[in-house]
Amino acid sequence: xxxxxxxxxxxxxxxxxxxxxxxxxxxxxxxxxxxxxxxxxxxxxxxxxxxxxxxxxxxxxxxxxxxxxx
Amino acid sequence: xxxxxxxxxxxxxxxxxxxxxxxxxxxxxxxxxxxxxxxxxxxxxxxxxxxxxxxxxxxxxxxxxxxxxxxxxxxxxxxxxxxxxxxxxxxxxxxxxxxxxxxxxxxxxxxxxxxxxxxxxxxxxxxxxxxxxxxxxxxxxxxxxxxxxxxxxxxxxxxxxxxxxxxxxxxxxxxxxxxxxxxxxxxxxxxxxxxxxxxxxxxxxxxxxxxxxxxxxxxxxxxxxxxxxxxxxxxxxxxxxxxxxxxxxxxxxxxxxxxxxxxxxxxxxxxxxxxxxxxxxxxxxxxxxxxxxxxxxxxxxxxxxxxxxxxxxxxxxxxxxxxxxxxxxxxxxxxxxxxxxxxxxxxxxxxxxxxxxxxxxxxxxxxxxxxxxxxxxxxxxxxxxxxxxxxxxxxxxxxxxxxxxxxxxxxxxxxxxxxxxxxxxxxxxxxxxxxxxxxxxxxxxxxxxxxxxxxxxxxxxxxxxxxxxxxxxxxxxxxxxxxxxxxxxxxxxxxxxxxxxxxxxxxxxxxxxxxxxxxxxxxxxxxxxxxxxxxxxxxxxxxxxxxxxxxxxxxxxxxxxxxxxxxxxxxxxxxxxxxxxxxxxxxxxxxxxxxxxxxxxxxxxxxxxxxxxxxxxxxxxxxxxxxxxxxxxxxxxxxxxxxxxxxxxxxxxxxxxxxxxxxxxxxxxxxxxxxxxxxxxxxxxxxxxxxxxxxxxxxxxxxxxxxxxxxxxxxxxxxxxxxxxxxxxxxxxxxxxxxxxxxxxxxxxxxxxxxxxxxxxxxxxxxxxxxxxxxxxxxxxxxxxxxxxxxxxxxxxxxxxxxxxxxxxxxxxxxxxxxxxxxxxxxxxxxxxxxxxxxxxxxxxxxxxxxxxxxxxxxxxxxxx
Numbered sequence: 001x002x003x004x005x006x007x008x009x010x011x012x013x014x015x016x017x018x019x020x021x022x023x024x025x026x027x028x029x030x031x032x033x034x035x036x037x038x039x040x041x042x043x044x045x046x047x048x049x050x051x052x053x054x055x056x057x058x059x060x061x062x063x064x065x066x067x068x069x070x
Numbered sequence: 071x072x073x074x075x076x077x078x079x080x081x082x083x084x085x086x087x088x089x090x091x092x093x094x095x096x097x098x099x100x101x102x103x104x105x106x107x108x109x110x111x112x113x114x115x116x117x118x119x120x121x122x123x124x125x126x127x128x129x130x131x132x133x134x135x136x137x138x139x140x141x142x143x144x145x146x147x148x149x150x151x152x153x154x155x156x157x158x159x160x161x162x163x164x165x166x167x168x169x170x171x172x173x174x175x176x177x178x179x180x181x182x183x184x185x186x187x188x189x190x191x192x193x194x195x196x197x198x199x200x201x202x203x204x205x206x207x208x209x210x211x212x213x214x215x216x217x218x219x220x221x222x223x224x225x226x227x228x229x230x231x232x233x234x235x236x237x238x239x240x241x242x243x244x245x246x247x248x249x250x251x252x253x254x255x256x257x258x259x260x261x262x263x264x265x266x267x268x269x270x271x272x273x274x275x276x277x278x279x280x281x282x283x284x285x286x287x288x289x290x291x292x293x294x295x296x297x298x299x300x301x302x303x304x305x306x307x308x309x310x311x312x313x314x315x316x317x318x319x320x321x322x323x324x325x326x327x328x329x330x331x332x333x334x335x336x337x338x339x340x341x342x343x344x345x346x347x348x349x350x351x352x353x354x355x356x357x358x359x360x361x362x363x364x365x366x367x368x369x370x371x372x373x374x375x376x377x378x379x380x381x382x383x384x385x386x387x388x389x390x391x392x393x394x395x396x397x398x399x400x401x402x403x404x405x406x407x408x409x410x411x412x413x414x415x416x417x418x419x420x421x422x423x424x425x426x427x428x429x430x431x432x433x434x435x436x437x438x439x440x441x442x443x444x445x446x447x448x449x450x451x452x453x454x455x456x457x458x459x460x461x462x463x464x465x466x467x468x469x470x471x472x473x474x475x476x477x478x479x480x481x482x483x484x485x486x487x488x489x490x491x492x493x494x495x496x497x498x499x500x501x502x503x504x505x506x507x508x509x510x511x512x513x514x515x516x517x518x519x520x521x522x523x524x525x526x527x528x529x530x531x532x533x534x535x536x537x538x539x540x541x542x543x544x545x546x547x548x549x550x551x552x553x554x555x556x557x558x559x560x561x562x563x564x565x566x567x568x569x570x571x572x573x574x575x576x577x578x579x580x581x582x583x584x585x586x587x588x589x590x591x592x593x594x595x596x597x598x599x600x601x602x603x604x605x606x607x608x609x610x611x612x613x614x615x616x617x618x619x620x621x622x623x624x625x626x627x628x629x630x631x632x633x634x635x636x637x638x639x640x641x642x643x644x645x646x647x648x649x650x651x652x653x654x655x656x657x658x659x660x661x662x663x664x665x666x667x668x669x670x671x672x673x674x675x676x677x678x679x680x681x682x683x684x685x686x687x688x689x690x691x692x693x694x695x696x697x698x699x700x701x702x703x704x705x706x707x708x709x710x711x712x713x714x715x716x717x718x719x720x721x722x723x724x725x726x727x728x729x730x731x732x733x734x735x736x737x738x739x740x741x742x743x744x745x746x747x748x749x750x751x752x753x754x755x756x757x758x759x760x761x762x763x764x765x766x767x768x769x770x771x772x773x774x775x776x777x778x779x780x781x782x783x784x785x786x787x788x789x790x791x792x793x794x795x796x797x798x799x800x801x802x803x804x805x806x807x808x809x810x811x812x813x814x815x816x817x818x819x820x821x822x823x824x825x826x827x828x829x830x831x832x833x834x835x836x837x838x839x840x841x842x843x844x845x846x847x848x849x850x851x852x853x854x855x856x857x858x859x860x861x862x863x864x865x866x867x868x869x870x871x872x873x874x875x876x877x878x879x880x881x882x883x884x885x886x887x888x889x890x891x892x893x894x895x896x897x898x899x900x901x902x903x904x905x906x907x908x909x910x911x912x913x914x915x916x917x918x919x920x921x922x923x924x925x926x927x928x929x930x931x932x933x934x935x
Contacts, residue, residue, distance in 0.1 A: 017297035020304070022377045037295050058210060060377075061103040061269065061299045061370045 008046040010070040013053065015039045016063035026056050038065060079243040081113065084234070088114045091227035092174065092206060095199050096220055099208040101231035103370040104269025104299065107208040108178055110234065115176065122174045126358075127182040129325050129369075132442045134158055134188035135435040141165055145173060149615050152435025153580045154466070155622050155657070162191045164617060172202035179369075181209040185438065189215065196220065235266035248275045256288045263292040269354075269370060273302035276353055277309055303374050306353070314344055318367070319382070322375030323390060323413070325406070326358060326366045331397055335390050388414040399423070404431060405439055417447060421455040426491070428459045429498065430537045433578055437466060454483035458495070461502055465509070473506055494535070497523060497542050504545040508552060509660045511698035517549050517558070536576045543569030544585050551592035551626075552662055554704060554774070559595035566592060583613045584623050591626035594775075599634045599813040606631035625654040625663055633670045637777070639816025639848040641677055648674065662704060665694040669708050676711070677820040681718050688712040706736050707774065713745035717752040718823075725749050740766040740773035740782065747785040748822075756789035763789075777818055780809045784822040791827055803831050807838040814841060816848050825849045833882060837891060840877040847880065868909055868927065875902040876927060879919050 013030070019039045024032055030043035030053070045053065050067075057064050088110060091097040099107045115122045123144035131137055135156040142150060142161065145168045169175060183189060193215050196205055207213075220226040236244065241261040245252050252260070264270030274291070278284050287305075294301055307315050313336070320335045321327045329342025345365050348355040354368040367375065380387060391414035398407035404427045411420040424431075424443060431440045441463045444456055461476035481499050484492060500520040507516040523542040547565035550558040566589040573581035590606035597605075606627040613624040628651040635644035651667055672687030688711045695705035709732065716725040726749065729737070736742055747762035765771040766782035773779060787802030803824070810818065819828065828846055833839055868876060878888040885903070889896040907913065910921045 015297075018295040020296050020300045022304075022374065022381050023297065023300050025377050025381045026373075034295075059103065059369065059373050062297055 006046065008044045008049070010042065011045050011050060012066075012068045012070055013041040013057075013064070014066040014068075015041065015057065016065055019062075023060060023062075026060060027053060042070070079240065079247045081110075081240060084110060085114050085117075087233060088206075088229060091229055092204050094227040095204055095225040096196050096217065097204070097206045097227045097229065098212075099206065099229045099234075100212050101210070101229075101234050103210055104267060104368070105231050105234045106268030107234065109268065110229075111176055111178065111206065111208065115174075120174060121172060122176055124176045124178065127177060127179045129179075129182050130184055131182055131188075132184050133436055133438045134185045134191065135161075135438075137183060137185065137188045138162065138165070138191070139435070141175070141177075142168070145169065145175070148617075149579070151579045151616055152433065153616075153618065153621065153623065154432045154435070154437060156435060157621055158187060158191045160617070160620070162195050165195060166198060166200065169203035170200040174204040174206060176206045176208075178208050179210075180207045180213050181211055183213070189213065193217065234268065236261070236264075236268060236271055237266065241266065241271060244271055244275060245278070248279055250275060250278045250281075250284060252278070252284050252288065256285050259292045260288050263288075264298055267298060269368070270298045270302060272352065272354075273299070273306050276351065277302065277305045281309075299370060299374060303371060313338060314348070317341055317344055318348075319375050319379045320386070320390060322367065322372045322379055323387070323410075324394060326364050328364050331394065334393055334397055388416075392416070405436060405443075408443055412443070412446070417451065417453065418455075421447070421453040422491075425455040425458050425498075426494065428462055429501075429541050432462060432466075433537060433541075433580060437463070454479060454486070457483065458498055458502070465502065465506060468509075470506060470509060473502075477502055477506065494538060497538055501538070501542045501545045504549045508545075508549055508662070511661045513549055513553055517546070517553070520546055520549070536572060537578065540569050540572045540576065540578060540581045540585075543572065544581055544588065547585065547592070548588045551588050552704075554595070556595060559592065562592045563589065563596065579612070579616055580618075580623065583609060583616070583618060586612060587624045587627040591630045594630065594634070599638060599815070603631060603634050606634070620650055620653040622654055622657060625651055628654055629663060629666050629670060633666075633673070636670060636674050636677060637817045638814050639677070639820070639845070641674060641848075644670075645674060661694050661697055665691050665698070665704060665708065668694065669711065672711055672715070673817065673821070676715060677817050679820070679823075681715050685712070685715045685719060688715055706739055706741055709736070710741035710745045713742070714748040714821075717745070717749040720752065722749060722752050725752075738771060740771040740778045743771055744778060744781050744785060747782070747789070751785065751788060751792070756792035759789040760786055776809050776813075777815065780806045780815060780818045781822060783809070784818060784824045784827065787827045788822065788824065791830070796830070799827060800831050800835065803827050804836055804838070807836060807841055811838050811841055814844070816845050819845045820849055834887070839881040839883050839887075839891065843880040844877075868906065872902050872906050872909070873927065875899060876906055876918070876922055879906075879915055879922070 014035070016038055018034055018037070019032060027041055027043075029045070029049070030041040033040050033042070041053070054064070054067070088097070088099075092114075099110065101107055111124075114120075115124065123141075125137075125141050125144045127137065128140075135152055135158070138156075138158060138161045139150055139152065142148070142165060145165065165175075177192075183192075196215065196217060197220060199205060217226055238258060238261045242254075242257045245257055245260075260271070260274055264274065274288075278287055281287050291301060291305075307318065310318075317332055317336050317338075321332050321341075324331060324335075327345070329345060332341030332345065333339050342363075345355060346357075346362060349357055349362070349365065354371040355365050356368070358364040358366055366372075379390075391410040395407045395410035395414065398404070398410065404423065408420050408423050408427075411423060420443075424440065428440065431437065440459060444459050444463070447453060447456065457476045457479035461473045461480060464470070464473035464476055477499060480495070480502075484495050484499065487495050500523055504516055504520050504523075507513050523546045543565045547562045547569055550562035550565065566585045570582050570585035570589065573579070573585060586605070586609035590602065590609045593602035593605050609627040610619065610624055610631065613619050613621065613627075618624055628647055632644045632647035632651055635641075635647060648667070648671055651670075655664060655667060668687045668691035672684045672691060675681070675684035675687060688708060691708040692705075692712045695708045698705055709728070713725045713728060716722070716728070725745075729742070729746065729749070732742060743762050743766050747759040750756070750759040750762055763782040763785050766773060766779060767786065783802045783806035787799045787806065790796075790799035790802060806818070806824075810816075819825075825846070828842060828849075831842065833842070836842055874892060875888065878891070881888075883891070885899045886896050889899045892899070903915075907918055910918050910925075912918045912921050
């Protein structure tokens with residue numbers, strides 16, 4: 001079992017609603033695209049960066065719909 | 071908690087739900103930001119009949135001590151202060167006992183608690199709550215507490231996001247209460263778009279109030295795909311005047327703000343009024359104190375404002391952080407200052423601040439935060455200032471080699487430091503070097519190098535210099551005290567006194583207790599046993615006021631009190647203090663005091679004639695002593711007891727073998743000569759024993775104190791006794807009694823087995839009949855005095871003169887003879903006796919003695935001299 005996966009991987013993170021320019025500055029390392037009423041953030045993240053993004057989503061009161069490793 | 075109606079409407083169902091939940095021992099309210107967790111708590115706790123204690127967890131809290139002291143402060147008043155050696159378990163035990171009265175403990179924002187130690191102790195607290203106590207915890211996400219047992223027992227209730235959601239009816243009520251006129255379909259649309267999310271509804275209400283066309287606002291909002299919070303916060307901000315928007319955005323980088331700070335960051339006056347208005351308007355600004363001087367923004371709100379600040383005024387961000395840092399440093403709030411300095415990107419300044427305030431932060435109980443700040447520095451960049459801070463962390467964790475390495479780095483950096491800060495750094499390094507040397511038991515040479523600590527002026531601001539100076543005095547005085555030598559004793563006393571006085575002056579009780587504990591310990595070199603006991607008890611009393619009665623900081627006073635009680639023959643009380651010392655030393659605080667603990671335990675056994683148990687304790691002490699490179703005084707004392715105990719148990723061969731390993735200097739000391747005499751007596755060679763102690767008695771051998779000479783007299787007496795020289799034996803016993811009189815030392819007589827020697831001494835030939843009787847009583851195992859004098863009828867206080875006479879009552883001296891020993895007339899004695907009998911409510915001499923024992927009036931430590 002690999003507890004400390006050191007290799008970054010591409011993730012797609014789907015969030016409910018369209019993120020405005022201000023909120024998007026909270027995710028400088030990710031690319032954003034609108035998918036219907038949602039926003040999908042994609043980017044290369046290692047494990048701690050991924051959890052950092054998830055914490056940011058929580059702090060900003062955003063609704064997380066899906067996290068997928070590409 | 072503020073009693074104000076936080077929602078504008080009465081959410082009776084929700085409050086009732088919490089009422090039901092809170093009949094269980096633990097209630098968890100777990101829901102995302104803005105769900106209305108805190109508002110629910112305010113509404114619930116604001117009603118009469120609840121005894122609540124509310125703790126707001128600080129943002130990103132990393133110090134378990136700061137957290138637990140906040141919990142204690144919320145529950146009860148009392149003198150409390152942070153300590154560098156925080157005992158979480160004892161603090162949680164105290165919290166548990168305070169909660170027993172039926173208090174509900176509320177912890178808000180538990181997800182901010184970022185300390186595994188604190189969470190582990192919190193789990194223990196929650197699973198051991200007293201029957202009448204309850205706890206309510208709020209959090210944004212489930213926190214890892216191990217509460218499955220509570221859950222299985224049905225003692226865990228949960229309120230989650232779905233429970234907190236506003237219903238459609240509540241949404242309409244909210245709009246009505248805010249004076250907003252909106253059609254039924256508009257209200258339904260708003261409820262649908264916000265999904266009953268409390269923060270969304272509150273934000274919408276703020277924008278809708280006074281809006282020219284509320285229906286249009288709701289229609290635009292629901293037709294927009296932006297996230298609820300972002301859309302509504304932008305809308306709400308746009309409806310505020312530009313200077314209010316500017317204030318909110320610029321101050322968003324603060325965790326808490328007051329009017330002065332906001333004026334500073336906006337460059338405009340009058341911010342306090344704005345903040346008060348915002349709070350009154352329910353606009354996500356909350357005051358933190360009853361006087362409403364400090365405010366914080368709702369976390370979600372401030373996080374969005376921060377993003378806006380970075381997006382709109384990027385070049386201002388470091389400038390604002392620097393201004394905030396300056397304000398915090400000027401107001402003594404170092405951690406915030408360091409955080410803002412770091413956020414400004416000024417890593418060098420942040421490192422300097424950390425190094426300059428490392429001692430103060432440790433004393434404030436912020437050591438964990440300090441080390442976390444150090445870990446946050448970018449890897450690879452070289453910040454020599456941090457070596458000092460890292461050394462403190464290593465020392466605290468017992469990583470002595472790493473501490474030494476970091477101290478070497480810090481020392482190397484001293485010369486490169488600008489002159490105005492050089493001395494401060496030097497003092498800090500020297501102070502830690504002393505502390506490290508003590509932990510290793512290597513004091514030789516260190517004190518000379520650090521002697522400059524005692525003198526000296528400190529540049530820079532007074533408070534900063536005072537903390538550092540008080541720590542330096544404590545560490546220096548402590549190191550001097552532990553050399554246990556006569557030459558260093560006056561310095562130790564002076565430095566510890568100065569340190570205690572300074573600590574009191576600057577409000578550092580931990581340092582005051584530390585200095586006084588070491589002072590009590592150091593006393594015996596120059597002071598009487600009674601004075602030493604008095605000082606130790608004083609230090610212990612102060613420590614107990616802060617709940618540090620069994621903490622490492624007070625251990626030196628505890629062990630010295632135990633030891634002096636044992637020396638004066640009060641074995642039972644001594645044993646109790648010995649037990650307290652063991653508790654206080656459960657964490658490693660250095661080999662020397664642990665050695666002393668075993669040595670004192672050995673003495674207690676030896677005094678009670680249990681030589682086999684004594685042998686074990688002395689053996690452990692001897693082993694520890696062999697690890698102390700530079701404490702010959704302590705090591706020699708231990709070796710002497712081990713040798714004598716071996717001899718008394720007939721292990722003459724082992725004793726001689728150990729003796730052969732000692733160098734000439736140690737072998738020639740009075741203590742080892744006495745031990746040799748014990749060996750010779752055990753070998754049936756009393757004449758040789760006499761020869762062994764001769765140099766102790768004529769003053770040629772070096773001794774550590776009178777006790778060694780008393781012991782030598784007794785050993786000589788025993789040798790004379792064996793040789794049949796009755797007269798010489800009596801003389802030796804009388805000389806031992808004379809030396810033991812002022813401190814009323816009983817232990818040497820017990821350990822040497824001098825009972826026969828004393829019993830053979832004719833009462834009318836001794837000038838120390840009272841002491842003689844006390845010692846014989848103790849050797850016979852007189853019944854221990856009653857523990858609780860309160861169960862006895864009250865007794866009028868005896869005068870010093872009466873107490874002096876009282877001491878002679880257990881002897882068989884007549885009134886005339888007592889009068890002779892006290893140089894007063896027999897009539898005076900008769901008067902005293904009448905008063906004593908009356909005050910003790912007894913009729914005769916033997917019941918007076920019994921009563922005096924019960925009242926502990928005949929116990930050595932309690933008497934005035």
